[in-house]
Amino acid sequence: MAANQFLEYAFFNEKIIPFAHANVSVATLALQYGLSCFGGVRGYRGDDGAISIFRLPDHMLRFSRSASLLKIALPGNVDYLANAMIELTKRNAPTSDCYFRPFAYKSDLSLGPSIGHPGGAFSIYMLPLGNYFGDGEVKPLRVMVSSWRRVADGAIPARGKIGGAYVNSSIAKDEAQINGFDDAIMMNDRGKVAEASAANLFMVRDGVLITAPVTADVLEGITRRSVLELAKFLEIPVLEREIDRSELYIADEIFLAGTAAQIAPVGEVDKRVVGDVTRPITTKLSALFDDVVRGRNPAFAHWLTRVEISQSLVATD
Ligand code: PMP
Numbered sequence: 001m002a003a004n005q006f007l008e009y010a011f012f013n014e015k016i017i018p019f020a021h022a023n024v025s026v027a028t029l030a031l032q033y034g035l036s037c038f039g040g041v042r043g044y045r046g047d048d049g050a051i052s053i054f055r056l057p058d059h060m061l062r063f064s065r066s067a068s069l070l071k072i073a074l075p076g077n078v079d080y081l082a083n084a085m086i087e088l089t090k091r092n093a094p095t096s097d098c099y100f101r102p103f104a105y106k107s108d109l110s111l112g113p114s115i116g117h118p119g120g121a122f123s124i125y126m127l128p129l130g131n132y133f134g135d136g137e138v139k140p141l142r143v144m145v146s147s148w149r150r151v152a153d154g155a156i157p158a159r160g161k162i163g164g165a166y167v168n169s170s171i172a173k174d175e176a177q178i179n180g181f182d183d184a185i186m187m188n189d190r191g192k193v194a195e196a197s198a199a200n201l202f203m204v205r206d207g208v209l210i211t212a213p214v215t216a217d218v219l220e221g222i223t224r225r226s227v228l229e230l231a232k233f234l235e236i237p238v239l240e241r242e243i244d245r246s247e248l249y250i251a252d253e254i255f256l257a258g259t260a261a262q263i264a265p266v267g268e269v270d271k272r273v274v275g276d277v278t279r280p281i282t283t284k285l286s287a288l289f290d291d292v293v294r295g296r297n298p299a300f301a302h303w304l305t306r307v308e309i310s311q312s313l314v315a316t317d
Pocket of ligand 1: 259260
């Protein structure tokens, strides 16, 4: 993605400044050792130009927990962080659906890896984002079980979005892509199914929606939690339990769930076609999810933070 595809302003060192000026030193601990954490949040643009940010307080809470795992001091509480997201949205006045990347890091220019260094910095930048997996109509994904294991919580905290841990996702995603797949499914170090490179995994077996528990070395996904709540709303039975690899080969349905991925059906695992190609449960959940994020379902209106955009700020070209 070219730099000019990012939206014009970033939140950086407690101020809104041009994105192009939001830069750090090469000696930053974050860059040397991956001592950073981040969030990924979606904003959906309504017909009236307003941006609805999906589960903003929940995202900011997980983000502040990721920061505390790395002992990074943030400039304020969850309300402060959420407000910074809102102010930046107003300033950038996005003209399409967008993605937010709140980011915190050890800002010391120092030598020696330790999360004990005191410096902490916080920033946010934004970009336009449509579908994560390809443009246009989303085809069911073809995924492979990676030869790389998901980072174990005993090595790097797996439940938070820790910068350095994304070496793990990156290496698995590359393996999948050079082998012609869309994404990788990683097993954890106990040999159970964990998740994809940047999304949680759900499968359906005999009418029951199943996902790995948050103790399976998975990210504590906000979309994962939302899907579980939406399934309850639809009276679909749900189970959080360990998943074996062989279950992926006999599941009736599989989908990935994440902020960028949204609800993405999986068509094949290791070149085996996933059971029920009509995908009734995935289709129902996906339709409800779409209604919810677009503000068409009042039962979940509380998941959206609506940001009015001043039309005088919207760039015309
Ligand atoms: N797992 C990983 C490794 C991820 O990077 C993401 C994307 N944030 C997810 C799961 C999904 O989490 P969420 O629904 O909060 O975006």
